[in-house]
Every structure is written in C-alpha cells, then in structure tokens.
Amino acid sequence: xxxxxxxxxxxxxxxxxxxxxxxxxxxxxxxxxxxxxxxxxxxxxxxxxxxxxxxxxxxxxxxxxxxxxxxxxxxxxxxxxxxxxxxxxxxxxxxxxxxxxxxxxxxxxxxxxxxxxxxxxxxxxxxxxxxxxxxxxxxxxxxxxxxxxxxxxxxxxxxxxxxxxxxxxxxxxxxxxxxxxxxxxxxxxxxxxxxxxxxxxxxxxxxxxxxxxxxxxxxxxxxxxxxxxxxxxxxxxxxxxxxxxxxxxxxxxxxxxxxxxxxxxxxxxxxxxxxxxxxxxxxxxxxxxxxxxxxxxxxxxxxxxxxxxxxxxxxxxxxxxxxxxxxxxxxxxxxxxxxxxxxxxxxxxxxxxxxxxxxxxxxxxxxxxxxxxxxxxxxxxxxxxxxxxxxxxxxxxxxxxxxxxxxxxxxxxxxxxxxxxxxxxxxxxxxxxxxxxxxxxxxxxxxxxxxxxxxxxxxxxxxxxxxxxxxxxxxxxxxxxxxxxxxxxxxxxxxxxxxxxxxxxxxxxxxxxxxxxxxxxxxxxxxxxxxxxxxxxxxxxxxxxxxxxxxxxxxxxxxxxxxxxxxxxxxxxxxxxxxxxxxxxxxxxxxxxxxxxxxxxxxxxxxx
Numbered sequence: 001x002x003x004x005x006x007x008x009x010x011x012x013x014x015x016x017x018x019x020x021x022x023x024x025x026x027x028x029x030x031x032x033x034x035x036x037x038x039x040x041x042x043x044x045x046x047x048x049x050x051x052x053x054x055x056x057x058x059x060x061x062x063x064x065x066x067x068x069x070x071x072x073x074x075x076x077x078x079x080x081x082x083x084x085x086x087x088x089x090x091x092x093x094x095x096x097x098x099x100x101x102x103x104x105x106x107x108x109x110x111x112x113x114x115x116x117x118x119x120x121x122x123x124x125x126x127x128x129x130x131x132x133x134x135x136x137x138x139x140x141x142x143x144x145x146x147x148x149x150x151x152x153x154x155x156x157x158x159x160x161x162x163x164x165x166x167x168x169x170x171x172x173x174x175x176x177x178x179x180x181x182x183x184x185x186x187x188x189x190x191x192x193x194x195x196x197x198x199x200x201x202x203x204x205x206x207x208x209x210x211x212x213x214x215x216x217x218x219x220x221x222x223x224x225x226x227x228x229x230x231x232x233x234x235x236x237x238x239x240x241x242x243x244x245x246x247x248x249x250x251x252x253x254x255x256x257x258x259x260x261x262x263x264x265x266x267x268x269x270x271x272x273x274x275x276x277x278x279x280x281x282x283x284x285x286x287x288x289x290x291x292x293x294x295x296x297x298x299x300x301x302x303x304x305x306x307x308x309x310x311x312x313x314x315x316x317x318x319x320x321x322x323x324x325x326x327x328x329x330x331x332x333x334x335x336x337x338x339x340x341x342x343x344x345x346x347x348x349x350x351x352x353x354x355x356x357x358x359x360x361x362x363x364x365x366x367x368x369x370x371x372x373x374x375x376x377x378x379x380x381x382x383x384x385x386x387x388x389x390x391x392x393x394x395x396x397x398x399x400x401x402x403x404x405x406x407x408x409x410x411x412x413x414x415x416x417x418x419x420x421x422x423x424x425x426x427x428x429x430x431x432x433x434x435x436x437x438x439x440x441x442x443x444x445x446x447x448x449x450x451x452x453x454x455x456x457x458x459x460x461x462x463x464x465x466x467x468x469x470x471x472x473x474x475x476x477x478x479x480x481x482x483x484x485x486x487x488x489x490x491x492x493x494x495x496x497x498x499x500x501x502x503x504x505x506x507x508x509x510x511x512x513x514x515x516x517x518x519x520x521x522x523x524x525x526x527x528x529x530x531x532x533x534x535x536x537x538x539x540x541x542x543x544x545x546x547x548x549x550x551x552x553x554x555x556x557x558x559x560x561x562x563x564x565x566x567x568x569x570x571x572x573x574x575x576x577x578x579x580x581x582x583x584x585x586x587x588x589x590x591x592x593x594x595x596x597x598x599x600x601x602x603x604x605x606x607x608x
Contacts (some may be wrong), residue, residue: 110295
C-alpha cells in the first residue's frame, strides 16, 4: 500500500464525516453543529457552564458566609482540641501528684508498705505516670516543662537509692506541677478567647489550682502526723494552702452553678469539708507521731481529692460537649447552605445536561464513524508493513517506517547463492500460464520454508532464478559460507520429493551455484523499494549457477577454501573453466557433509 493510497483513505473518511455533518441541521441554538467553528465554541460554552454554575455559587457563598462561619468553625475545632489536650494533661498531672506523694512517704519515718502498699512497688507508680505522659498528644508549654520532664528519670534513680529527702521530693515535683498548671492555664485560656465557655475555663483552671493545693495539704498533714510537729516553713505553707482552698473553693463552685449543688453535697457526704479548717494542724500543736493518724488523714484527703477530680472531669466534659455542639452547629449550617445551592441549581443543571446529552450523542455518532475509518486505516497500515517487511530486511523496513535514512553498506565477506530450473523453458512450453504461476508459487513457498532454519536472507526471485545471501544484512562472522552450503545441500536433497502438480510424472531438477566474496547492499527505488546486492561477487555467484549442471552444486574456489577451513564438507574439483567475463577459474562440486560433521553454531553480528 503506497502513501498516496493511505492519504486517499483518510481524505475519503474526512469527506464522509463532513457530508454526514452537513445533513444534521441543529434544531435550536443549543444544538449547534460540532463540525463548524461556531458550533464548537457554543458546545464548549455549554459544557463549561455546567461546572461554572457550581463554581460561581460556591464563590458567592464563600464571599458572603466564609468569614464568619469559617472563624466559628475553626475556633470550635481549636477549642475542642485544646480541651482534649487539657484533659489529657490533667490526668498526667494527677499521676505526677501521686508519684510525689509516694516519694515523700518513702522519706517519712515509721511509714511502711503495710500502711501504703504503693511503697512496695514504686516501679508500678512510675509506669502509670509514664503511660499518662505518653497519652498527651500535644503538651501545653512543652518548651517550658520539657527540661523538667527530661530530668524525671534521673530523679527517680536518686530517690530510689535513698539519696533524697522529703524537701527535695516536694521541691522537684512542685516545680513540675507548677509548670504544667501554668502552661495549662495559658493554653486553655488562649484558645477560649471569644468563647461563651469562659466561665468554665476559669473554673477548670481554678480546680487545677485547688487540686494541687489539696495535694500539698495532704503532704504537710502526712509530715505532721508522722513527725508530731511541722517545721516553721511547713507550718507557713500549710496556712497558705489552706487559705487558698478556703478562699477559692466556693468561688469556683459559683462559676459552675449547674454542678454546685451535686458536688457540695458530695463533700458533705464524704466528711471532707473539715479538711478546709483542720485546727489541730493549723495550730501546729505537738502530738505523738502515729502511723494510724497518717492513714486516717490520708483517707480524708482521698475523699476530698476524689470529689475535686470528679468536679474537674465534669467541667472538662461540659467544655468538650459544648465545643462539639458549636462545631456541629457550624457544620450543619454549612450543609444546609450547600443543600440550598444544589436545589437552586437543579433546573439549570437539568437544562444544561439535556443539551449536553444531545450534543454528546451527535459527537458519539461521528466518533464511531471516525473510529471505524481509523480501524480501516490501521488495517491498511499493518498490511503495508507486512508487505514492506516481506520486501526488505526487518531492520531496514523498521528504519524506513521510522523515517530514518537507510544507507548502502559495504560487506567485506558474504556468500551469494543462486539456483534455477534448467529445463524451465521446456516446462513452460508444456504448461498453461496459470499452471506456471501455481508451480512457481508452490516451489518458492517450498524453498522459503527451508530458509527459516538457516541464517540467510532471500534477496529476490526472477522467473525460476532464486537468489539468497548469508552475512547480509546481518553480519555473522565466517559462518555465512557454512550456512549457504548446508542450505544448498538441504534444498537439493528435498527437491527430489517435490511434485509438479500438472506434470506428476516429471521430477523437478535444480541447478545451484554460490560464491564467497565482498559485496555492497542497499535499498533501491522509492515507490517500489528493493533491497539489492552489488559487486563482482554477485556476478561470480551467478556464473557458478549458470555454468553448473542439473542436480549439482557448483562453487567457486573462494567458497571451497572457506569450506575447507570448516572441515565439515565433501567437495570435488571440477576443473578449470573459462567463465564468461571472469576468465579461467578453478571450480568445485559440493557433494555433501563429511560423515562426522561439526555442530553448526549460528553467529550473528547485528549492525542495523
């Protein structure tokens, strides 16, 4: 198939599409002809309008409502996250306070693990603290408290070896607790700016202060009952912490009026209110040290701390729930607005989609026609490639398909083979033209089937002459002469079984000749390109064939020398012949393979 044929098919297909398009007239402006420039612009505008309606609606919505709603949503999200972080940090603070109490009790006299089982396994207390610290995903004030938290493992080692006293334990853990409380206050209060939960924020921070003050009172009370009296500094601290609790407890409950009654009753029911005004310790009256008194005091403090912890958790839960409600309300409003926008768009979208479907159906029909024509072109292209590959070597055909320049090449050594039917003229005189065509077609197919087993390339056929070469276009070292010789013997032997269809009683006879030497090869022609061989070696090989005998393989002296080097063939000197255009030459008959032939190994050197 020529390039003109392919372009003719493409032109025919274009004309067909144009003819169909002209017959389909649009019924309205929205159904424009897609083959015209105006129609394509109108269809493009329709297709763009569908997403543009949504985009414009979202932009308008964003300009009107985004500022307020986005701020409210962002505030609620940040507030929810800060509350969650604050609650997690509160649990960690409680674990550190418990670790502080155990560390102080460890240093007090007469306090044993019988009264406080936690003293027997301080590692469990440490593990619980570490677990609480790990649960905090975002540490408020990480920069401030990070250094103190990094010192915690070293402090535990010193305390466990007995290298610490009550004052050291209290000072270390007080600094850590103070840092966490201050950071929580700043973190939660910062994210609560502008929130309607400000009073809960104040109550939450105040409860953290109360809880730590109550824990300090617990430590001082334990020291008082275990030693019988407080030092002056401890006495002053007890009075200060007691004043903080007395002054701020009711004030904190007033800020959360919905929780006040329930937790006030809890304190009265647990007999924890006397803790706020323990006159014995306040007066620092010397008493007899007693482990039982320490345990009783600790139990009373547990009741008060439990109520404070529950109140702190309740306030945190209210803060979290209300921040979630704010988040949900903001999200719900956004969903409603989107729903309204979608409902408002339905009529427009329906109209545009209907027109788009009509347009797409028209385009689909033309695409189907185009696809059909394209498939036809592809089939024609594949057919042309197959024909081209049959006419030229694969590497050369590939270069031509890719538009690469194919230059002639010089080959230093190759073997050229010719064969013919010596009595072809006589057979032609006894046959009809179609019988000759059938004979040659069958015979060439027979020879082509033999070529598949050898490293050779079929150059051309002219009448009954069959031309083959080895070593061109793919160089194969010095194996070309062996390949041709082996192939010639195989073909000569196989022709004995070939039957002439219309002359069954007559045997087909071949005359074969080949020569080894240099040659050139290249593509000749444009409309009907052919891969041709040139050089004196081609002429010599042709003379070997024409001067040979029927059912014989006639070879030149150059081919004979190469086959002798291989050592796998039987040859016989024919004699010295006067070859036209060549002068006198020694030529040989190739008789067959030696009884023990060396295995044939194909060697190819691809220069494509």
